[in-house]
Amino acid sequence: MEDCLFCKIIKGEIPSKKVYEDEFVYAFYDIAPQAPHHVVIVPKTHITSANEITAENSAYVARIFEAVPKIAEELGFAASGYRVVNNCGEDGLQTVKHLHFHLMGGRKFSWPAG
Numbered sequence: 001m002e003d004c005l006f007c008k009i010i011k012g013e014i015p016s017k018k019v020y021e022d023e024f025v026y027a028f029y030d031i032a033p034q035a036p037h038h039v040v041i042v043p044k045t046h047i048t049s050a051n052e053i054t055a056e057n058s059a060y061v062a063r064i065f066e067a068v069p070k071i072a073e074e075l076g077f078a079a080s081g082y083r084v085v086n087n088c089g090e091d092g093l094q095t096v097k098h099l100h101f102h103l104m105g106g107r108k109f110s111w112p113a114g
Helices: 005-011 058-075
Strands: 018-021 025-029 037-043 082-085 101-105
Touching (some): 005 025, 037 058, 058 101
Antiparallel strands (some): 018 025, 025 037, 037 101, 082 101
């Protein structure tokens, strides 16, 4: 989508601090971190939200979750643990309409989350 913030980041039209990239996935540091390590992980194809995951595009989600432990290991918090969050829709507080996951680590989290 031409006006999508994350599509522009993936294309390099908007700068980001890249953490990881492969043919399916792009990951970068969140601009408003909620943990010492806070990475946003997005599919390189535009999927609006978790509601739009289908058999045709679910491979992108699988690749994201294959990248999660690699990123956590690279950043040094895989062994101590981390949180992966997806916000879907207005009530879920999804602010960018491009499927994305927040990978957060480097501190102990509380429950319930919100």
